[in-house]
Amino acid sequence: MTKLFPVVPVGLPSVRRSLSPEVEPVLREISIGAGLAVVISLTAMGYDTIPLLFLIGAGVGLYYLARMKGFVGTGNFAAVKFAGRREVTFDDIGGQSFAIQELKEALDFIKNHQDIKRLGIRPLKGILLTGPPGTGKTLMAKAAACYTDAAFISSSGSEFIEMYAGVGAQRVRKLFQKARESALRAGKRNALIFIDEIEILGGKRGKTTSHLEYDQTLNQLLVEMDGLKVDDQVRILLVAATNRADMLDPALLRPGRFDRCVKVDLPDKEGRIEILKLHTRNKPLAGDVKLDLIAKETFGFSGAHLESLANEAAILAMREGCREISQRHFNESIDKVMMGGKLDKRPSEAEMERIAVHESGHALLSEIVRPGSVSTLTITPRGEALGYMRQIPEDDTYLYTKDYLENQIAVLLAGALAEEIVLGSRSTGSSGDFEQALRTAETMIRSGMSELGVVCLESLPQDLKHQTLAGIIKKQEERVKAHIAGSKHIISEVVKALLEKEKISGEQFRFILQNKKEMQPEKAAVQGQ
Template sequence: MRNRTMAWPEFAIGLSIVVLVFLAYIGINVWPIVIAAAAIGILAFAAQYRSKATSMTDGSGSARSKSRSAKVQSIGFNRIGGQDRAKHELIEALDFLVRPEAIKKFGIRPLKGILLTGPPGTGKTLMAKAAASYADAVFLGASGSEFVEMYVGVGAGRIRSLFKDARQLAVKEKKENAIIFIDEIDVIGGKREGGQQKEYDQTLNQLLTEMDGLYADETPRILIMAATNRKEMLDGALLRPGRFDRHIQVDLPDKKGRQHILELHTQNKPLADEVQLEKIAEETFGFSGAQLESVLNEGAIYAMREEKEQIEMRHLSLAIDKVMMGEKTDRETNQEERRRVALHELGHAIVAELVRPGSVSQVSLSPRGQALGYVRHQPQQEKYLYTLPFLEEQIMISLGGAVAEEMFYGHRSTGSQGDFDQALNIVETMVNAGLTSLGIVKMKHVSIEALSGEMNTIMEQLTTRTRQMLEQHRDTFQHSLEKLIQDEQLSGDDFRCLICESKQLPA
């Protein structure tokens, strides 16, 4: 049967040729017929090709959406550490999906969109997946960059397909809820200013249109979740009530949150008895959840390299340094440079211990990243507000390396460039906060001359204070220098012992 069907086109072509030959034989001009038949054939072929391309595009897009949904593993909020406030706020918002009867009873307008904002690596995508698990909803994830192409209308079409796929998947899996998650929404949801970004505007307009078309009484119910690191870049039409109603800040975890994250990620890792997760949480101030996971992963790699049975504390200490500073480099320095770097780092460490006792975690001469040496500090307690004395101390710690070089060499080196950048950034923060003699001002209203003069005054005053402080502890430099050069690394406790010993030495 199949062979007979396949033979019909060949039979038709053969019959057409016979008819054309007969017509030409009896004197009829067949060229118009030939040209018309060729044109019809070309148009039919083009239509068939376009239909195939469209079906392939739609099919791949649908398959891609289904694969995104199928690959999502069930993850609960209990598997996300360090975000208790954000999780509580998100669960409260998801109850609008889980409890539709209560919404009707109190006349509450259901939420259409939830925006997760915060630094990279804080778990925004994980929270979106956990939300789908909590609400028993199908999950479709996409990145903002997936909707951006040079062809007009492509992004808007993909937005339509995404919402269509969400409804179809929910019906197919017999679920009443669907969650669409758009990561990096600032790519398509940036502020519209006209000009050259027409395609971006069409994509954003289509997203707004789809969100306006979501109603509480329709089934399946669809909730839009999005994530961004740059909320200030988003268009106001996205942020107004009725679109993204809830804005949930997903911040960097505090010490308690960091310890919880570490505990979650160490469940499948063999840890030595000496490992103290609380101490690691203290030393990783400012780390995101992704960075903490990387610390444990790198620590396991160090243990595997040494063919150890368990991950030891020193492995995790090396991992913290690697995540913060980068991998060790093969830079070879001569003896004089090595001595200068050692004095530079001791300058930072001595000032830090004098203004904040117990804050130095490690002094190292191992080159990492762009640094030839470094001092790792551990905060005594979490701080979110900074006073003028605290900021001045921070600047003095940054200046300690350059001042130490001046004390022993009479001049500085290019190794202080990063320290000066850090110090000047702190001074700029002081100006913005109204903590300088300029008073309460806006940075854009301060002239360059006035700003430079204020910065120079502050830097000179603090440099003088730093020099006076270090001059009183020259013996500490002499007592610690050779030990640091020989061992290449001093722990915070060892360094503090050296300071105490130098104080007991006769002048």
């Protein structure tokens, strides 16, 4: 007679404390092995194990359903360990000296714990790092953890938000719990929680009308920050990063929550030199490499761009079989980082000639308005461009005059006007130039540099705005046409060089320009005789 094994009630697994990533797989394997051994033993003893197998299967299904909904297994945030590799320090971050100094001043409140307690200073609970992408906000958070000897817990704003209500708030609680447990396990008194892209988690409340999951998650974060005290067993500091500070809820930014807002901006020229030195210290550089020249030509590059630039230069040198990285490798890498990789498509001969005329017009006007400004001239398709003229930026400039903006419009219009004067018609390749020229003209109107004076661009009638923009563009068109009409011989010579070599440097362009200018008076003198 077959014995029926007594049924054990199986329900939804209870919410448990999340285990560490190293322990959970071991316990799972032990549980599976023990369960199989029990089932095999009961089967050998003559028990009917089919109901047991059915219940076990149902329990496993409910477990994974609860795991998908976030009730089980959530909160396994990454506790970064630096064992086996060097910790990130502030010395590894270049181009952000002011931001590092401001951050260190805030972190000193945590390091000097006894002085804080004696003077009755409220501890800093949060530091917000704002700035464009790639400027080193995550590196600064890791360096802050090293500076304060704190356990470092990393997460992202997207990890907290799901479609199931209550999951985000639970994950916030588990994040702070994880930080305390990690610090105690490592024998540290400080813990640093880093949340990247906090605008996802801390956006302004009331925007989402479908459900209140976003608001509940943010409310839980505010509650956890309010609960931080100076005499806690583990002192927790919350560091968050965002490039959209305008999206954050005001309750998150008030004093007592994020007490410091550190601006991590794009590096200036000296900062770019410092970053390039950091990213080239492990690379063999040739004697012709000039980091100050590279830094000058990379205005607007972030630290991530500069790291990619050095890496691409090393890849190009390896592809050519060179043992050292030369200046030409860096020049090529600047084009690749700015414009993208070279394309396989090959325009026809007529299109190549038109592209050469277009880019020669840009270069001619650029050299007229600012001598020595042309860096590279090419008709090689790269990224979204069929050709391009790259300028050498002036010293880092943050304010622009009316003359500067008018010169920029003239350079942008010169490509299309060169096509019209030399070839007799324009092409669709100038649409991007026209868009930039119109945006620059709008900047002039907004800054009170037009004939309208100081106006509000948003409340300006559309017909009046259109007339003013057209007037600014028309004035520069007439100026450019006069220059190009008298320099067709120069454009013709530059086009020949581009069709032959596909790429010429600024020095080669200026050599052609100078030779043609010297030959023109001699030709005029011969005709006069």
